[in-house]
Amino acid sequence: MNSQQTIKGVIIGGVAVILGFLVVYSQTGIPEGSKEQTHQAAAAGYGGAGSPRTPLLEYVGSPATPEEEKTLKKMNLYLLTQPEELEKSLGMWIVVDCRPKDLYDEGHIPTAIHLGETCNDFFRDDLEIKGITDRSQEPGERKQEAAAPGYGSAPGYAPAAGYGGTVSPKTTVMNSGTRSGLLKDLALGQVENLEKKLGRIGITRDKTLVFYDQRENSDEAGRGRYYGIFSGYVFVPFWYMEYLGHKDVRVLDGGIGIWTAGGKPLEQKTNKLTPVQFKADVVKSRLATTEEVLKIAKKEEDAQLIDSRTIAEYLGESPTPPGHFLADKIKRAGRIPNTIRNVPHFYQFIDPQTAKLRPIYQLQRLYGGLDKDKRTVLYCYIANRISFSYFVLRLLGFKDPAIYHDSWIVWGNDETLPVETGKKVAD
Incomplete structure (x- = not known):
């Protein structure tokens, strides 16, 4: 095999790995690997010395491609x-x-x-x-x-x-x-x-x-x-x-x-x-109500529902960020059904110590595969973290982003509303 064929094979293989990862991530919102590995990877992130390292964020942090550079014109x-x-x-x-x-x-x-x-x-x-x-x-x-x-x-x-x-x-x-x-x-x-x-x-x-x-x-x-x-x-x-x-x-x-x-x-x-x-x-469209989110959860309304909380909250291991002082004030842990992506808000910082945002192409990778022209609703626990994620979606040029202001503090305390736990299984 000559050198050109070798290089071509490496490129094709690399692209296949990335595409395969993105397919998995778009369905689960959680990087592949054990839960323990994921949590250990995140340990250095949420308030630590640097951004957390997970398979997702290793991909996110890799250099921008020429094609990604071209998309900047469509962003705010x-x-x-x-x-x-x-x-x-x-x-x-x-x-x-x-x-x-x-x-x-x-x-x-x-x-x-x-x-x-x-x-x-x-x-x-x-x-x-x-x-x-x-x-x-x-x-x-x-x-x-x-x-x-x-x-x-x-x-x-x-x-x-x-x-x-x-x-x-x-x-x-x-x-x-x-x-x-x-x-x-x-x-x-x-x-x-x-x-x-x-x-x-x-x-x-x-x-x-x-x-x-x-x-x-x-x-x-x-x-x-x-x-x-x-x-x-x-x-x-x-x-x-x-x-x-x-x-x-x-x-x-x-x-x-x-x-x-x-x-x-x-x-x-x-x-x-x-x-x-x-x-x-x-601008009423910037706010999602419990009634609208329930329709999304039941797949009666076509919208992209994004969870900006930690992985532990998404999985239902904790009703709040682990160790949060309000953890005993919420009845249920889990996520809203039909949530298609989990992007913890702190993933959006390149350096938590300075609170500087990631480069725009890296932020775009975090939300890769989503339709920017489609209604996109964010939720967290008490509507702080989703305010940040909403800002990032606006920065990226999403046309119809909204926050569910009531978020988990209301949804998790209303036992008439459906809840999912555990790792999401692709439909």
């Missing part, structure tokens, strides 16, 4: 703002700091405004779940409980550097004592209320709007790692503003950490905008 790359571009546009764009107010006061990107609270708290209302017992606690007790299991303490899931910190005593605490089954700031915000709040802040729909955060917001006072880019919080306001009809919303890649790492300045001045009248033009 402008949605992910780089520090240099933002610096040139200061004063022309509205820049919003999504961190807690005291961090904003310590130093923020010049011209940036603050909403008076974190972006998550600003946009969301409280969510009530039936059947959850009240349990009033002092803030310190809530923080201690949250810190114990953490978000990353489960063996083989993620190192302690992940979500294993404390949480804000104000946010995401079950049963604050005001009424049964209360989740602070996790329900869909009411449009009329958001119109008033955005108007008072001075945000309009006719100026480019850029949100930024930092990787995670924690300090010695236990403010909490539950906020931040890595948790998906900076993408929550991105989805809300698109849902409310804003035409040009963006996110700063890597947040304030990348800004300061590049030697760019901060200021401590409190910036305020002139109040305006904000009128929403709600």
